[in-house]
Amino acid sequence: MSADEFSIIQTLLAPLASTVAARGLRDDAALVEFAGPVVVTTDALVEGVHFLPGDPIHTVAQKALRVNLSDLAAKAARPVGYLLTLFWPRARPAAQIAEFAQGLAQDQAIFGCALLGGDTVSTPGPLSISITMFGALVGVRAPDRREAKVGQDVWVSGVIGDGWLGLQAALRGDASHPALAHYRRPQPRMELAACLAARAGAAMDVSDGLLADSTKLASASDLAIEIDLPSLPHSPAGLAYIAAASDPIAARLQLAAGGDDFEILFSADPAQRDALAQQSLDLGLALTRIGSLRTGSGLLAFDAQGQSVALGTLGFAHALGC
Amino acid sequence: MSADEFSIIQTLLAPLASTVAARGLRDDAALVEFAGPVVVTTDALVEGVHFLPGDPIHTVAQKALRVNLSDLAAKAARPVGYLLTLFWPRARPAAQIAEFAQGLAQDQAIFGCALLGGDTVSTPGPLSISITMFGALVGVRAPDRREAKVGQDVWVSGVIGDGWLGLQAALRGDASHPALAHYRRPQPRMELAACLAARAGAAMDVSDGLLADSTKLASASDLAIEIDLPSLPHSPAGLAYIAAASDPIAARLQLAAGGDDFEILFSADPAQRDALAQQSLDLGLALTRIGSLRTGSGLLAFDAQGQSVALGTLGFAHALGC
Numbered sequence: 001m002s003a004d005e006f007s008i009i010q011t012l013l014a015p016l017a018s019t020v021a022a023r024g025l026r027d028d029a030a031l032v033e034f035a036g037p038v039v040v041t042t043d044a045l046v047e048g049v050h051f052l053p054g055d056p057i058h059t060v061a062q063k064a065l066r067v068n069l070s071d072l073a074a075k076a077a078r079p080v081g082y083l084l085t086l087f088w089p090r091a092r093p094a095a096q097i098a099e100f101a102q103g104l105a106q107d108q109a110i111f112g113c114a115l116l117g118g119d120t121v122s123t124p125g126p127l128s129i130s131i132t133m134f135g136a137l138v139g140v141r142a143p144d145r146r147e148a149k150v151g152q153d154v155w156v157s158g159v160i161g162d163g164w165l166g167l168q169a170a171l172r173g174d175a176s177h178p179a180l181a182h183y184r185r186p187q188p189r190m191e192l193a194a195c196l197a198a199r200a201g202a203a204m205d206v207s208d209g210l211l212a213d214s215t216k217l218a219s220a221s222d223l224a225i226e227i228d229l230p231s232l233p234h235s236p237a238g239l240a241y242i243a244a245a246s247d248p249i250a251a252r253l254q255l256a257a258g259g260d261d262f263e264i265l266f267s268a269d270p271a272q273r274d275a276l277a278q279q280s281l282d283l284g285l286a287l288t289r290i291g292s293l294r295t296g297s298g299l300l301a302f303d304a305q306g307q308s309v310a311l312g313t314l315g316f317a318h319a320l321g322c
Numbered sequence: 323m324s325a326d327e328f329s330i331i332q333t334l335l336a337p338l339a340s341t342v343a344a345r346g347l348r349d350d351a352a353l354v355e356f357a358g359p360v361v362v363t364t365d366a367l368v369e370g371v372h373f374l375p376g377d378p379i380h381t382v383a384q385k386a387l388r389v390n391l392s393d394l395a396a397k398a399a400r401p402v403g404y405l406l407t408l409f410w411p412r413a414r415p416a417a418q419i420a421e422f423a424q425g426l427a428q429d430q431a432i433f434g435c436a437l438l439g440g441d442t443v444s445t446p447g448p449l450s451i452s453i454t455m456f457g458a459l460v461g462v463r464a465p466d467r468r469e470a471k472v473g474q475d476v477w478v479s480g481v482i483g484d485g486w487l488g489l490q491a492a493l494r495g496d497a498s499h500p501a502l503a504h505y506r507r508p509q510p511r512m513e514l515a516a517c518l519a520a521r522a523g524a525a526m527d528v529s530d531g532l533l534a535d536s537t538k539l540a541s542a543s544d545l546a547i548e549i550d551l552p553s554l555p556h557s558p559a560g561l562a563y564i565a566a567a568s569d570p571i572a573a574r575l576q577l578a579a580g581g582d583d584f585e586i587l588f589s590a591d592p593a594q595r596d597a598l599a600q601q602s603l604d605l606g607l608a609l610t611r612i613g614s615l616r617t618g619s620g621l622l623a624f625d626a627q628g629q630s631v632a633l634g635t636l637g638f639a640h641a642l643g644c
Contacts, residue, residue, distance in 0.1 A: 029457075
């Protein structure tokens with residue numbers, strides 16, 4: 001990083017640091033006073049793994065922010081501030097940092113948070129971004145992955161599979177595919193935070209594919225999870241993908257195994273069904289009951305006839321080969 | 323990242339997360355309750371930029387932790403916990419993560435902090451590490467870079483240039499050079515934190531070379547800084563390097579421009595001179611007065627005759643070409 005580049009970054013990122021705590025990014029550290037417990041999460045993106053080299057740089061910035069916002073939502077928290085570590089490739093024009101900063105600025109305004117500090121280093125490798133984000137609880141608790149209970153329902157927000165479909169469209173160069181935006185700029189479900197604090201057992205966001213993440217949720221709670229495949233919510237693009245497939249079950253599994261959905265997966269007592277249906281209407285956000293938890297371990301998926309479906313490797317995989 | 327690798331990481335890193343707040347690394351986020359203001363810092367290392375591909379993996383882990391500890395020391399804080407983002411190269415054996423974790427465990431015990439969470443992703447690029455660290459103030463304030471005042475002295479801890487000399491030794495393959503350890507495993511000056519809270523004006527750690535960092539400190543305070551080159555503290559290896567050089571001034575500038583020292587640079591009122599000399603004795607840590615602050619901008623370096631020394635490009639540079 002040359003002195004020139006340092007000052008470019010300073011100039012471009014400093015306006016994002018709008019709080020006193022950030023010390024104008026002119027110090028080595030921020031000094032933050034949190035009111036109450038803090039949810040702390042960190043998620044990283046790597047070019048060629050979590051986003052494509054050709055993705056617009058401002059959506060790359062926003063994706064980096066949003067995957068962390070999604071974690072906060074799952075923990076029933078609202079964003080407060082974040083730290084940014086930027087590994088900037090030597091070959092990528094430093095001028096693109098302006099677009100990167102603009103993407104962050106837009107999302108800071110939408111989601112209400114500010115840059116608190118960070119580090120920018122040059123790398124001979126791919127563009128990589130690590131964000132650490134702080135959140136404040138919207139209720140009295142942060143639902144843990146380990147809080148699932150036997151007999152609870154399993155729910156998911158939004159639709160499943162659009163992250164993966166969007167990636168496939170990007171790889172094909174299909175710029176008009178309706179799921180492309182979902183891949184490039186996922187929609188963190190901040191509006192669900194209060195509902196999760198009040199009604200969820202366990203909760204987590206779905207980043208590595210619904211099947212892999214369901215398994216993790218169950219495993220963290222020392223339980224088994226049953227998923228009713230045909231109940232999974234899909235977008236029109238997802239339904240079209242299944243309809244066009246020679247093997248519809250394989251197509252459903254593919255959508256459920258693909259990453260980058262950034263929806264919320266949570267468990268809830270059956271007594272919450274009506275309340276959650278009402279919340280879904282109130283929020284204008286689909287909440288779908290897709291399965292349940294029982295004793296044991298692992299994941300069981302069922303088809304429309306209630307038959308168990310053989311699961312191949314579920315991967316813990318971003319489709320680009322992480 | 324395959325499911326197997328995920329479980330390896332889980333197994334190896336989980337013991338580092340010894341606090342309830344970390345939720346055993348089995349959740350997407352940590353839930354932390356801080357008592358009072360929190361110093362938050364983040365610093366990243368990239369293989370081939372901030373460390374060498376051949377550096378022992380456990381010292382790489384420790385360097386990643388220590389560069390952040392050094393930032394805390396400069397802000398008069400003690401460590402509380404940290405988040406780790408690990409970009410692990412596909413080609414590097416996952417088994418090395420055990421050694422990496424061991425290095426962290428050793429330093430956690432030495433410095434008293436725990437892993438709170440993190441993210442591990444695979445990368446087609448170099449091994450990269452980002453750590454975000456939280457600290458608690460040891461006094462009533464965190465010295466800011468912007469708090470230098472006209473007429474204050476400029477002090478530095480320890481010795482200057484051993485980071486750079488250690489790097490040169492590593493590049494030559496000289497495994498017995500006394501400065502090698504300084505490059506690979508810098509010594510964060512945690513013992514200085516309380517003294518800085520009480521006696522320093524501005525303070526920062528020296529990571530990008532004393533000359534570049536002095537300039538940053540002065541600039542953050544809208545002042546000019548004068549450095550008396552012959553007063554800089556050097557190790558026997560540093561003094562030998564100067565003695566062997568055909569151009570001793572150039573050699574002094576090289577040591578002062580090299581990175582990776584991780585000493586503390588701070589300003590203090592002249593009234594503090596006796597107290598700081600006593601602190602130096604009490605701590606068994608060299609504290610050397612190397613210059614002063616005046617109105618204006620930029621850096622002026624002087625030789626033994628009090629003549630101004632021409633400064634080339636000071637770089638904001640890790641010597642490997644960042």
